[in-house]
Amino acid sequence: MRAFAELLDRLVFTSSRNAKLRLMGDYFRHQPDPQRGYALAALTGALDFRSAKAGQVRDLVATRVDPVLFGWSYDYVGDLAETVALIWPARHGANRPPDIAEVVGELERAHRKRVPDLIERWLDALDPTERWALLKLITGGLRVGVSQRLAKTALAEAFGADLTDIEEVWHGLSPPYEELFAWLEGRREKPIIDARAAFRPLMLANPLADEEVERLDVEAYRAEWKWDGIRVQIVAGNGNRRLFSRTGEDITNTFPEIAEAMDFDAVLDGELLVVRDGEVASFNDLQQRLNRKTVTQKMLRDSPAHVRLYDILFEREEDLRPLGFDDRRARLERWHARARPARMDLSELLPVAALDDLRQLREEARQRGIEGLMLKRADSAYVAGRPKGPWYKWKRDPLSVDAVLMYAQRGHGKRSSFFSDYTFGTWRPDRENGGWELVPVGKAYFGFTDVELRRLDKWVRDHTVDRFGPVRAVSPELVLEIAFDAVHPSTRHKSGVAMRFPRVSRIRWDKPASEADLLETLEAMVER
Known part of the structure; x- marks a missing residue:
């Protein structure tokens, strides 16, 4: 727990992206399995201790500290983990500091009633920084300025691997990622996963700056509306039906009506929206469906989900990502005409011949309730990440x-x-x-x-x-x-x-x- 606590503590006080990458890379290279794998899982949000809740921590600290003192301390500090870590009056005894693997293993096996005893025992054995790291690990939301992609980038740089290769296998692996580290260190072959159920990193657009607009070669780009929903990837085939968010989170169970419509074999890129009677509803309506563990019939009826398709990445086992956008678009249109999937339609390609056409469409976006425009080079391959130049987003003025x-x-x-x-x-x-x-x-x-x-x-x-x-x-x-x-x-x-x-x-x-x-x-x- 000491090494993990030091990593989190240094990440919090490090603002430089490159410095964060070095800190994580050094940790991943020098810490043993499975500790480093569980740390990676914590940084990427892959741990979920259903039997451990923040309320248990509050109740537990109330047995050791005057509730009024804790309330004032929490009000001043503003963070539960930090407050408890600083105010906890440890009772030193036979307890020994746990490592991160022990904490994860115990919490995954423990019944909810036993969790407070475990936390109490660990808090007594740790120093304030370690207590803070323990509570952050248990309650989630590390808030150390590290995204899932940044952690994966640190892996790639630390072991000289290709980030895209890591992304390709990521969703077929689970903590503590021992086979991932074995591959990165050259001790075994690249993990084999079910490619038909895997998430592929999305291609993202760069904002189009005002000074770049005048230099834009309009004829080289295709224009679409930028819809105000959430970007998703549909992966279907070989018995799999998966709906992923832009970060690779599996949200299939939250949108069962979309999963039901995935009776095809393809990987598609699109925008998840709420559509009623052919009209796109506001993002506020879609928000009623997000992060729901239980989906009621009322939700399905009042906020029906729909996907507006932008791109096709795979048709059956054929990888279409190396093709240019125009070629992929033609394949998408032919596929859609054959498959005719329910709850899915095609994003409209807008007629644009000159820069004035783009400006006019951007002006119309607000009247239509649309965020703005997407501009994609006709010859652009589908490349993971945010490459400069192929794709732009030109949002309307706020x-x-x-x-x-x-x-x-x-x-x-x-x-x-x-x-x-x-x-x-x-x-x-x-x-x-x-x-x-x-x-x-x-x-x-x-x-x-x-x-x-x-x-x-x-x-x-x-x-x-x-x-x-x-x-x-x-x-x-x-x-x-x-x-x-x-x-x-x-x-x-x-x-x-x-x-x-x-x-x-x-x-x-x-x-x-x-x-x-x-x-x-x-x-x-x-x-x-």
């Missing part, structure tokens, strides 16, 4: 409103000491008392610099008027300019609207709160 800061909460990780999560509102008539009232319309936690964060944090502390657990209510004085991609009706929010990707665009220190926008301004932007 919307913005001036809103008033209402509540603030501490962040996590490096921001756990700062009030960095901000809830903001707009004005609407107060029908009961007359005058005007603020109603929350969104929450944002990025878009500002570190210098601005320190100033915002001080402002929150100086203007706090009430506390609600870890949340501070502030006097309604500070105006934030909020940028967002779209706004949709929402029955889940008091305001009746929900923003898509809200972020702080500017802090209006100069603007009186009375001049912030009205709720009706947001309502007028709703995409219906």
Whole structure:
């Protein structure tokens, strides 16, 4: 546990991507199996201890620490694992520090009632940094600035392997990945997996900068709408029916109606949407279906899933990725005409002859409730990752409103000491008392610099008027300019609207709160 704790601790305080790669690579090269494999699983989100919950940790610490003291400490620190690690009064005895493999093995076998005893025993045997790493491992959400792809990149660089090769076998393997490390170290052949059920890394687009638009060779590209759903990969054939998210997470069980329609043999790339009566619903409707362990008949009826197909990667066993986009598109159209899969249609290719056509389509995107445009070179092979040049995304300009800061909460990780999560509102008539009232319309936690964060944090502390657990209510004085991609009706929010990707665009220190926008301004932007 010591080596794993040191790795996490150093990753938290390392901002450089290359430095993070070196730290992980050094760990993977020098730590033994199965410890390094379980660490890799933790970094990539592949561990899920169903018998261990954060609530058990809270209940456990309450047996050792005064609840009021813990509550105040948690409010100040802002992170459960860090708070418990620092405040835990260890009882030293015969306990010995566990290694990461022992922790994983015990938790996977343990009944839920036994888990608190295990955690208590381990906490007593570890120092504060090790306790923090243990609790992060148990509760998930490491928040050390490492994505699944970055961890795989560290593997590739540490062992001189091709990242695409690692991606190709990744979803056929499971922790602690001993056969993966044996292959990377040259001790055995590349793992053989069921290729018909494997996830293939997606090809991604680069944002198209304004200065690049004028230099774009329009005739060399094909244009499609950029739909506001989630990117998915459909893998079907040889008895397999799998639906993967863009990061390779298996979401098949969340969308059983799509799985039911996979009675073919192909690997397809597309966008998962909610479609009713032929019309694409808002992302807010799709969000009702995401991350659901249980899918009810009401969900299936009210939010029917649909996939808009962009590309075909395999037809039966034939790998089509080396073909140019135009050739793959022709194959996709012929395949779709033959297979006629339910709940799937083709993304429309838009007629574009000149740059003015592209500009006009981008202007039309907002009226159509679409995010923007995708531009793909006609001769581009399907390449994993985000190569520069073949594919671009040209999103429509963001919307913005001036809103008033209402509540603030501490962040996590490096921001756990700062009030960095901000809830903001707009004005609407107060029908009961007359005058005007603020109603929350969104929450944002990025878009500002570190210098601005320190100033915002001080402002929150100086203007706090009430506390609600870890949340501070502030006097309604500070105006934030909020940028967002779209706004949709929402029955889940008091305001009746929900923003898509809200972020702080500017802090209006100069603007009186009375001049912030009205709720009706947001309502007028709703995409219906």
